Amino acid sequence: MPLLTLAQTVQTRVVTLMGSRFDLTVSAKNEADAQAYIDTAVAEITRIEHLISEWIPATQVSEVNRNAGIKPVKVDRELFDLTRRAIAFSTMTNGAFDISFAAIDKVWKFDGSMTKTPSKRAVRRSVRRIGYQNIVLDSVAQTIFLKKKGMKIGFGATGKGYAADKTKALLQSKGIKAGIVNASGDMNAWGTQPDGTPWTVGITNPLDKTKVFAVFPLEDGAVVTSGTYEKFVVLDGKRYAHIIDPRTGYPASGVSSITVFADSAELANGLSTSIVVLGVSRGLELLAQHPGVSGIIVDDNGDIHHSKNIALDRVKH
Known part of the structure; x- marks a missing residue:
């Protein structure tokens, strides 16, 4: 070089x-x-x-989330592999990291509007739809299925890092x-x-x-x-x-x-x-x-x- x-x-x-x-x-x-x-x-x-934004309605991730509790969704291999790695990471950390965190109810506010702590019941309910164990991957059909209605996956914790890695690799290849x-x-x-x-x-x-x-x-x-x-x-x-x-x-x-x-x-x-x-x-x-x-x-x-x-x-x- x-x-x-x-x-x-x-x-x-x-x-x-x-x-x-x-x-x-x-x-x-x-x-x-x-x-x-x-x-x-x-x-x-x-x-x-x-491909991975849960905020853009046309993405495959949004399609997966819309079909939570309904049916599996076929996705690109890139998204399938990214999801698989995130689930492996969720398993490794015993859920301290969870790809389905996107489904949390926002009971904590950090914009200055919060004046008291939420109730224990509200906090407990806020995580009821979180659980990477309820994500089903089918590697043959290349599908992702969220078993619970209202579940969501999101890549807020790894998506930007993944984009940095892929962009670096692309520029190096050029x-x-x-x-x-x-x-x-x-x-x-x-x-x-x-x-x-x-x-x-x-x-x-x-x-x-x-x-x-x-x-x-x-x-x-x-x-x-x-x-x-x-x-x-x-x-x-x-x-x-x-x-x-x-x-x-x-x-x-x-x-x-x-x-x-x-x-x-x-x-x-x-x-x-x-x-x-x-x-x-x-x-x-x-x-x-x-x-x-x-x-x-x-x-x-x-x-x-x-x-x-x-x-x-x-x-x-």
Whole structure:
């Protein structure tokens, strides 16, 4: 693989796709080529959105959800495999991650309108349609069936990471030697900057969002950060974060921020969401089950915990 030279130009475009901000960075011979490749990236992410979005009525996911409790729906192999991986992840985390979370009743509000905690009955009812065990996959017919009426699947926890992975692979197949796909913090990078230095990623200090507590080099891999420090509500003196445990309907607690490094942004995305729900101890156990994955957890007290395979001494503070 030829090394990049200083003749390369780096171009970045910010777009809104999949309801989120995407920062698309490409290193190419000239500005025109870079912008053309970014157009290719936008088209690929748009294609994925129109396959997996539960908000667009014409997507296959919307068709699956409309037929919950009625009949199986034949889907593209790409969506079938994405769903299969999500169910495997749901099983691995004992439901801390659940692809059918999309069916939750929104009894917790994080827009400032909430003045008291919802009743225990309301919280219990809010998760009644969640349950990955009620998703039936038929690999021969290539169908997805949701057994319960009102069930929904959604890819809010892995979809942007998947889009970052697929877009990176597509650009690499077209000869792009370096770039970054940043899907609102779900990042996948490859290659180096034109001067040969690595791309870098900063981890926000959850106790002070204006500061970064560590900067990592990012070399041909993905990084995803999930946090509870930006979106929460305080009721009766207690802080409730916006990430909900699909098994109980109650907000997760204990983890303020989790950053996961992996080969795949889809995997890192699923792990980070799960670890917020599982907590520090079980979160570290989950990271240890994936040899190629590393992570840093900041708990609600600001203490830092990390997987054994991460070299914090290489980090710039």
